[in-house]
Amino acid sequence: MTEIIPSVRGMRDVLFADASRLSHIESVFRLVLESYSFEEIRTPIVEYEQLFKRGLGESTDAVAKEMYRLLDRDEKWLALRPEGTASVVRAAIQQNLCYDDRPRLWYMGPMFRYERPQAGRYRQFQHVGAETLGLEDPLSDFELIQIVTDVFSELGISSGVQLHINSIGSSDARARFRAKLVDALQPVSHLLDDDSKTRLKMNPLRILDSKVPATQVVLRDAPKLMDSLSVESKKRFDKVLNLLENANIRYKLDHHLVRGLDYYTDTVFEWIGTGMGAQDALCAGGRYDGLTTLLGGKPTPGVGFAAGIERIALLHEQMHDVERISTDIYVVAMEESHQQYALEVAHLLRSGSDVRVRQHIGEGKIKTKLRWADRSGATWVLILGDDEQRDRTVTLKWLRFKRPQETIPLSDLLTTLYAKLEF
RNA sequence: GUGGGUGUAGCUCAGUGGUAGAGCCCCAGAUUGUGGAUCUGGUUGUCGUGGGUUCAAAUCCCAUCAUCCACCCCA
Numbered sequence: 234m235t236e237i238i239p240s241v242r243g244m245r246d247v248l249f250a251d252a253s254r255l256s257h258i259e260s261v262f263r264l265v266l267e268s269y270s271f272e273e274i275r276t277p278i279v280e281y282e283q284l285f286k287r288g289l290g291e292s293t294d295a296v297a298k299e300m301y302r303l304l305d306r307d308e309k310w311l312a313l314r315p316e317g318t319a320s321v322v323r324a325a326i327q328q329n330l331c332y333d334d335r336p337r338l339w340y341m342g343p344m345f346r347y348e349r350p351q352a353g354r355y356r357q358f359q360h361v362g363a364e365t366l367g368l369e370d371p372l373s374d375f376e377l378i379q380i381v382t383d384v385f386s387e388l389g390i391s392s393g394v395q396l397h398i399n400s401i402g403s404s405d406a407r408a409r410f411r412a413k414l415v416d417a418l419q420p421v422s423h424l425l426d427d428d429s430k431t432r433l434k435m436n437p438l439r440i441l442d443s444k445v446p447a448t449q450v451v452l453r454d455a456p457k458l459m460d461s462l463s464v465e466s467k468k469r470f471d472k473v474l475n476l477l478e479n480a481n482i483r484y485k486l487d488h489h490l491v492r493g494l495d496y497y498t499d500t501v502f503e504w505i506g507t508g509m510g511a512q513d514a515l516c517a518g519g520r521y522d523g524l525t526t527l528l529g530g531k532p533t534p535g536v537g538f539a540a541g542i543e544r545i546a547l548l549h550e551q552m553h554d555v556e557r558i559s560t561d562i563y564v565v566a567m568e569e570s571h572q573q574y575a576l577e578v579a580h581l582l583r584s585g586s587d588v589r590v591r592q593h594i595g596e597g598k599i600k601t602k603l604r605w606a607d608r609s610g611a612t613w614v615l616i617l618g619d620d621e622q623r624d625r626t627v628t629l630k631w632l633r634f635k636r637p638q639e640t641i642p643l644s645d646l647l648t649t650l651y652a653k654l655e656f
Numbered sequence: 657g658u659g660g661g662u663g664u665a666g667c668u669c670a671g672u673g674g675u676a677g678a679g680c681c682c683c684a685g686a687u688u689g690u691g692g693a694u695c696u697g698g699u700u701g702u703c704g705u706g707g708g709u710u711c712a713a714a715u716c717c718c719a720u721c722a723u724c725c726a727c728c729c730c731a
Contacts (some may be wrong), residue, residue: 242722294729298657316731348729349657360731428728444727476702494730503731514731539730567689602689632691 288319290495353512608623
């Protein structure tokens with residue numbers, strides 16, 4: 234036998250109810266984002282590798298260890314996008330979108346990272362994100378947080394999420410803080426875990442969000458990032474928090490929240506799902522006032538978020554059931570000679586209503602056909618035989634309730650169905 | 657990239673060296689224009705893959721792949 238070719242590691246097939254759940258989450262994001270007057274942007278899945286190296290930072294894990302790279306036929310290095318923000322900002326610069334506008338853009342699509350697969354972590358995963366460009370006002374930070382809050386509320390998962398927020402200030406402030414932190418931790422570095430020791434040299438800020446308890450103890454006496462922020466940064470952060478309080482959006486100040494990508498400035502935020510295992514970051518984002526200049530554009534402030542659809546689905550699954558629905562009405566022709574009439578009836582239903590209609594295809598006894606009708610999950614089956622074809626009627630049978638079947642004129646079918654649907 | 661668990665029928669799983677099993681599902685009949693419930697009968701397998709030990713391997717050993725959990729990282 235010929236060998237089966239499986240799907241690529243970390244890249245899954247999503248079927249039936251699981252696919253419906255993802256679609257539902259996506260459509261809620263779409264509706265809420267559009268209600269805030271955000272407009273959709275679709276950028277390529279493949280970009281020059283350089284875009285991510287420069288945008289996210291050469292030494293970030295997402296770029297250094299996890300990027301899918303591919304050599305194009307003309308020997309240029311391309312990459313499958315590991316996230317969406319760099320592409321959106323690149324597009325805004327290339328299309329000159331900020332020249333006379335403050336674009337409010339949202340996107341959705343697959344992202345790729347070469348990581349070890351785990352629950353809630355895949356090598357191909359779905360992001361939905363939004364970016365507001367050209368606005369410095371803290372209101373733009375708040376607005377994005379409000380959008381995601383609305384989405385979670387609409388999905389009915391608000392009680393399972395927690396918003397964490399912090400400000401990491403300007404890159405100057407972070408440089409000052411980095412020096413202070415290193416000075417403070419160097420003498421006690423023997424108390425740190427191995428990863429944190431490495432980070433002390435490579436990326437000291439990331440020590441802050443270490444999960445190792447002993448390291449967190451050491452950090453209690455270390456300098457605080459908040460104390461290194463400029464007066465302006467503090468003021469604008471207070472304003473963001475104020476807006477959240479006025480809107481009754483609950484948050485947790487998390488001074489150890491630092492982001493893994495280099496482009497963030499000032500406000501950073503993240504929603505954590507409760508009871509989810511290790512991969513519990515559902516949505517994260519923040520301000521990135523320096524990104525456009527990194528990518529060769531004019532200085533333009535920006536703020537955005539990205540949400541992991543699969544992770545939100547994992548949480549949603551714990552809280553809500555989603556049914557697999559494929560058929561409302563199953564149409565059965567008794568014999569081959571009734572097929573033409575069945576086709577006519579099925580098409581009438583499809584064009585005259587929004588029900589899902591499936592016509593039985595294949596030979597078999599009526600018994601078998603009805604079993605297929607039952608298995609399809611349909612609410613009704615329409616049976617069409619000699620009598621029905623002759624009188625131009627249909628026999629309508631309930632599959633889910635004990636109710637008598639009835640034979641009705643074809644011309645009354647749609648109105649009869651609507652009457653039953655209302656009931 | 658590191659550590660650990662698990663891979664047996666379409667699904668959930670039992671089977672610790674001696675003929676590959678159960679439940680559910682599926683198929684046929686009881687019931688030739690009526691599904692589901694019941695009864696009767698039936699089908700379903702490279703035991704993840706490759707090698708090794710053994711008279712004999714689903715079972716023991718090695719490797720490998722997949723998957724799950726944790727680390728790491730992140731959405």
